[in-house]
Amino acid sequence: MNFELNEDQAALAESLSRLLADRYGFEKRRALTASGAAHDEKTWAGLAELGLTALPVPEALGGFGGGARDLLPAMQAFGRSLSMEPFLASAVLAGTALRLGADEAMQTRLLPGMASGEIVSAWAHDEPAGRHAPLWVETRAERKDGGWKLDGIKSNVPAGGLARYFVVSARIAGAPADANGCALFLVDAKDAGVALREFRLVDDTAAGELVLTQAAAQPLANPEDSTRTRLAIQGTVAAGIAAVCADMSGAAQAAFDLAMDYLRTRKQFGRLIGENQALRHRASEMLVSLEMARSMAMAAAVAADDASAEDSAPDLHRAKLSVARNARNVALGAIQLHGGIGMTEEYAVGHYLRRIHVLDQMFGDADAHAARLAAALL
Amino acid sequence: MDLDLTPEQRAFRDEVRTFIREKLPSEIRERLRAGHPPRKQDTVAWQRILNERGWAAPHWPKRYGGADLGPMERLILLDEAYRAPAPLPQAFNVGMLGPVLMKFGTPAQCDHFLPRLANLDIWFCQGFSEPGSGSDLASLRTAARREGDHYIVNGQKIWTTTAHLADWVFALVRTDTEARKQEGISFLLIDLRTPGITIRPIHSIDGEHHLNEVFFDEVRVPVGNLVGQENKGWDCAKFLLSNERTGIANVGLCRERLDYARELAGRYTQAGKPLLDDPKLRADIAMLEAETRALEITNWRFLLTDSEQKRLPAFASVLKLKGTELQQEINALLARIVGPGGLERRSADEVTHGPIAPRYFYSRAASIYGGTTEVQKDILAKAIVG
Numbered sequence: 001m002n003f004e005l006n007e008d009q010a011a012l013a014e015s016l017s018r019l020l021a022d023r024y025g026f027e028k029r030r031a032l033t034a035s036g037a038a039h040d041e042k043t044w045a046g047l048a049e050l051g052l053t054a055l056p057v058p059e060a061l062g063g064f065g066g067g068a069r070d071l072l073p074a075m076q077a078f079g080r081s082l083s084m085e086p087f088l089a090s091a092v093l094a095g096t097a098l099r100l101g102a103d104e105a106m107q108t109r110l111l112p113g114m115a116s117g118e119i120v121s122a123w124a125h126d127e128p129a130g131r132h133a134p135l136w137v138e139t140r141a142e143r144k145d146g147g148w149k150l151d152g153i154k155s156n157v158p159a160g161g162l163a164r165y166f167v168v169s170a171r172i173a174g175a176p177a178d179a180n181g182c183a184l185f186l187v188d189a190k191d192a193g194v195a196l197r198e199f200r201l202v203d204d205t206a207a208g209e210l211v212l213t214q215a216a217a218q219p220l221a222n223p224e225d226s227t228r229t230r231l232a233i234q235g236t237v238a239a240g241i242a243a244v245c246a247d248m249s250g251a252a253q254a255a256f257d258l259a260m261d262y263l264r265t266r267k268q269f270g271r272l273i274g275e276n277q278a279l280r281h282r283a284s285e286m287l288v289s290l291e292m293a294r295s296m297a298m299a300a301a302v303a304a305d306d307a308s309a310e311d312s313a314p315d316l317h318r319a320k321l322s323v324a325r326n327a328r329n330v331a332l333g334a335i336q337l338h339g340g341i342g343m344t345e346e347y348a349v350g351h352y353l354r355r356i357h358v359l360d361q362m363f364g365d366a367d368a369h370a371a372r373l374a375a376a377l378l
Numbered sequence: 379m380d381l382d383l384t385p386e387q388r389a390f391r392d393e394v395r396t397f398i399r400e401k402l403p404s405e406i407r408e409r410l411r412a413g414h415p416p417r418k419q420d421t422v423a424w425q426r427i428l429n430e431r432g433w434a435a436p437h438w439p440k441r442y443g444g445a446d447l448g449p450m451e452r453l454i455l456l457d458e459a460y461r462a463p464a465p466l467p468q469a470f471n472v473g474m475l476g477p478v479l480m481k482f483g484t485p486a487q488c489d490h491f492l493p494r495l496a497n498l499d500i501w502f503c504q505g506f507s508e509p510g511s512g513s514d515l516a517s518l519r520t521a522a523r524r525e526g527d528h529y530i531v532n533g534q535k536i537w538t539t540t541a542h543l544a545d546w547v548f549a550l551v552r553t554d555t556e557a558r559k560q561e562g563i564s565f566l567l568i569d570l571r572t573p574g575i576t577i578r579p580i581h582s583i584d585g586e587h588h589l590n591e592v593f594f595d596e597v598r599v600p601v602g603n604l605v606g607q608e609n610k611g612w613d614c615a616k617f618l619l620s621n622e623r624t625g626i627a628n629v630g631l632c633r634e635r636l637d638y639a640r641e642l643a644g645r646y647t648q649a650g651k652p653l654l655d656d657p658k659l660r661a662d663i664a665m666l667e668a669e670t671r672a673l674e675i676t677n678w679r680f681l682l683t684d685s686e687q688k689r690l691p692a693f694a695s696v697l698k699l700k701g702t703e704l705q706q707e708i709n710a711l712l713a714r715i716v717g718p719g720g721l722e723r724r725s726a727d728e729v730t731h732g733p734i735a736p737r738y739f740y741s742r743a744a745s746i747y748g749g750t751t752e753v754q755k756d757i758l759a760k761a762i763v764g
Contacts, residue, residue: 001450002380003679003686069379263763280759281752287762288700291690295675296668302381311381318668326672367661373668374660377640 003298005073012050013073019046020081026348029082038162038198038206039084047085048117056095056239057115061107068242068304072297075243079250082351084205086120086159088243093123093158096239097167101184101232102220110165110186122163123236124154124187124210130176132368135233137182141170141217148219149193150185150212158362160208161198163189168212169233172223183223184232191216203354235307237363241316242297242304244359245323249290249297251359252327255334255352256290259283262338279337286333289326296322314373321369324360331356381675387450394433394458401427402464411638413712413732415588416465418501418543424465425498435472435496437622442480442492449681452624460630470502470540471495473622475548478565478614482606491567505535505549505568505592506615512537513753515550516559516612520594522551522566524601529553529566531574531597537747541577541590544570554609565611567603574598582743584736585723619749623694626748627677627701632670635708639663642715653715666708673700692761695754702744702751709741 005013023043032040047053055070057063064070071092078087095114098107098121113119130136139152150170157166166187174181187194193215196208221228263274263283273279300319303312331353335342342349360366383391406420416424428434429443436452438444447455459466467473476495479488494500511517520533531551541547547568554562570577574597580589606614640663643653653659679686680693687693713720713735720735745751 001382001384001678001682003683004379072379260762274763277756277759280763281755283763284695284699284755284758287758288696291676291679291696292669292672292700295679296672298379298679299381299671299675302379309382315671318671321665322668322672370661370664370668371657373664374657377660377663378654 009070009073012052012055012070013077015050016047016052016074016077019043019050020077020083024081024083026082026351029084030346032084033200033204038159039086043083044085044117047087052087053091053117054115056091056099057111058099058107061111062115063111068239068301071243072246072301075246076250076253076297079247079252079355080254082203082251082254082348082355086122086162086206088240088247089122089157089159089163090114090120092243093236093240094121094163094165094167097123097184097232097236098220100235101167101229102186103222106186106218106220119164120159120162121165121167122157122159123240124157124160124166124168125233125236126155126157127153127176128155132364133177134237134364134372135179135182135230136176137169137171138176139168139170139212141172141183141185141223144214148185148217148223149214150187150217151214152212154210154212156201156362157196157208157210159206160196160210161206165189166194166210167220168210168217169229170217179230180226182226182229182233184220184229185217185223186220187212187215187217201358203351203358205358238304238307238316240363241320242300244362245293245297245300245319248323248327248356248359249293251352251355252290252293252330255331255349256286258349259286259334259337273337282333282337286330289329289333293323293326293330296326314376317369317373320364321366321373324356324366327356328353328360381678383450383454387454390451391454391458394455395461397431397433398458398462398464402462406465407462409732410463410465411732413638413734413737415586415737418540421465421468422498422501425467425496428467429497434467434498435476437624438472438476438480438492438496442476442488443496449624453677453681456625457630457633460634463634466625468498468501469625470504470544470548471498471500473625474504474618475502477621478548478605478618481617482565482614486602487567487605500546501540501544502546502548503538503541503544505538505541505547507537508534509536513750515615516563518550518552518563520549520551521555522553522564522599524553527601529564529599529601529604531566531568531594531599533594535592535594536590537580538577538590538592539588541570541592542579542587546570547592548605550611550615553611557609560612562609563611563615564608565605565614566599567605568594568597568599572597572599582740584733584740586733586736586740588740620694623697624681626694627673627697628705629670629674629677629701632666632673632701632704632708635705635712636663636667636670639708639712639715642712646715646717646719659715662711666704666711669700669704673697673704676700690761692758695749695757698748699751699754699758705744706741709738713738 054063055066059065141148141150168185168187171182193213195211198208201207266273296319299315303315334349341347425434432445435444436447436455440446508518522529522531549566550563552562553564574595576593578591579587646653716734
């Protein structure tokens with residue numbers, strides 16, 4: 001058993017924290033959102049320079065072959081700084097889907113550019129009717145004129161407006177929830193059949209609704225290979241769960257730190273509010289929640305990397321459930337301990353609740369994962 | 379970063395598991411599984427079996443009959459005991475007094491007591507709490523005055539778990555009434571057969587007799603039974619309370635009780651259907667299992683790496699708080715599952731029908747003993763707020 005970062009992980013986390021402290025202070029982030037920008041291009045370039053965008057890419061394709069463990073400290077840093085960079089969408093989700101689902105030619109075509117940060121891709125899998133179902137694909141793919149055309153709607157596509165390509169799940173056979181009959185396709189954002197309705201999520205990050213109308217698509221690999229598709233989707237979701245668990249634990253840590261600073265500096269009734277036992281006890285409960293979230297973020301990373309291990313599948317569900325609940329507890333407590341100022345948009349603490357709420361809704365919320373664990377009890 | 383046991387640790391776990399399967403009397407296992415607390419004879423019998431193997435006091439050095447095991451191996455032993463379930467080594471002897479004697483006792487005290495503690499030839503109980511000093515332990519008033527080569531002890535202890543089963547008590551007594559409250563305390567070993575000692579039962583809300591009041595009336599204790607220096611007993615007490623943290627989170631207990639909850643929920647029916655058919659109940663079990671896993675990993679992080687302990691010096695309070703909360707929630711879940719079937723008061727000898735509801739009542743003690751939940755939160759707050 002080992003809970004430490006190795007030297008490379010620690011060094012990268014340190015450099016990333018410096019970059020984010022410089023580029024993503026809360027005031028800078030506010031200015032960025034006010035400007036209408038979807039992200040900060042200089043930060044993105046910095047991430048590429050640090051090699052972070054290359055981290056999950058295989059070494060043969062210009063990357064470092066890193067896994068969820070290597071991404072854990074980076075994702076925590078993104079959570080702490082409320083990053084709006086398309087890292088989850090492109091490097092983690094689309095990158096994993098391509099790595100697991102694409103044939104060699106397509107990997108060679110795309111992954112080096114994604115490693116260098118020049119190409120941003122997005123993962124377009126969730127559909128409105130599926131809600132938290134792990135697999136619900138109504139989007140249809142049909143063969144036409146020697147190629148493939150897609151029709152359907154993908155909801156809440158993270159970083160949709162920044163993407164040059166979409167990795168899209170579509171059905172070539174069967175009903176929406178069938179385990180088989182799906183394939184993964186690459187869709188060029190500039191194709192005539194692609195329409196993206198861009199919006200901001202409630203945590204200010206960019207997303208979009210992808211409407212595909214006879215959109216030209218290229219299968220990542222043999223579209224008849226349903227097993228590979230299923231494993232690629234599962235692996236991508238697992239990488240996503242590990243990443244957002246780390247992100248939420250980082251966000252919770254930052255909210256916790258702000259609240260503790262506030263308890264140590266804010267005075268009311270002639271004394272520091274941190275002298276009041278009711279508030280001190282709330283702080284202690286938040287710490288317990290924070291530690292549980294940190295532990296389960298580790299469990300999620302290990303489970304995503306070692307998909308065949310005995311505890312892997314239940315640990316991913318447990319982690320998504322436990323991190324979301326515990327991180328949310330911390331954020332709620334942090335707002336409460338701040339009082340009125342915690343309710344304002346110009347102060348950072350409430351933004352952590354917004355972020356945790358958004359991430360809780362991705363890849364199945366806490367209730368959905370509790371239900372999946374519950375089903376396994378039968 | 380990884381959460382796996384090493385091959386050696388896995389082999390050790392298998393060895394322990396096999397040992398328990400082969401040596402633990404099935405009657406003891408069944409009683410514990412049904413929710414009975416271990417009887418004295420169960421604890422004694424099992425501890426002697428463990429002691430033969432060197433596992434009764436796994437964290438003690440070998441020269442005192444321990445196994446000198448590292449923290450992970452100790453956790454494995456504990457988890458496997460819970461998993462079986464088997465009685466745990468008697469905590470007052472093994473977890474508390476033994477390490478205090480090794481740190482503060484004389485060679486003669488160590489040589490005399492340690493082998494007997496490990497083999498449970500002597501059953502110790504703990505005489506700390508008093509009617510006027512619960513969480514504020516240092517305010518204790520039981521007094522010992524020196525007369526020749528004896529201390530004369532007068533006063534009263536309360537909440538003394540298993541005093542009615544015990545041969546000896548280790549007690550905190552005030553030997554200097556003038557000093558600041560932590561500074562006039564001494565740590566004494568007292569033979570409970572000494573004239574002047576009266577033990578009265580306290581029946582707790584589970585209807586059982588675990589707790590006692592112990593009265594001392596001019597009780598003569600040889601000065602050779604002082605542990606450490608006179609008036610320095612608070613050092614022994616602090617060491618004792620902070621020393622053995624392997625079991626503080628009680629992860630194995632949570633696991634075993636959750637497994638039992640699943641088993642019972644499959645067995646108990648409502649209107650012809652197993653309770654496990656109810657998705658709400660299943661989701662509650664799933665939630666508690668997820669939180670138990672979170673506690674387990676947190677326990678590993680804190681107990682197995684120095685860096686986590688340095689990051690958060692008050693880590694033991696996190697483990698106690700969360701472990702207590704989960705134990706209580708799981709006991710409440712079990713009481714919900716047995717429901718009306720758990721209402722009939724039954725004799726303690728019925729092996730098949732365990733005292734699930736009474737045990738749920740008694741689980742409320744977990745957030746009171748060993749530093750209340752509120753005291754733990756005070757400790758944590760001091761570490762994080764200042």
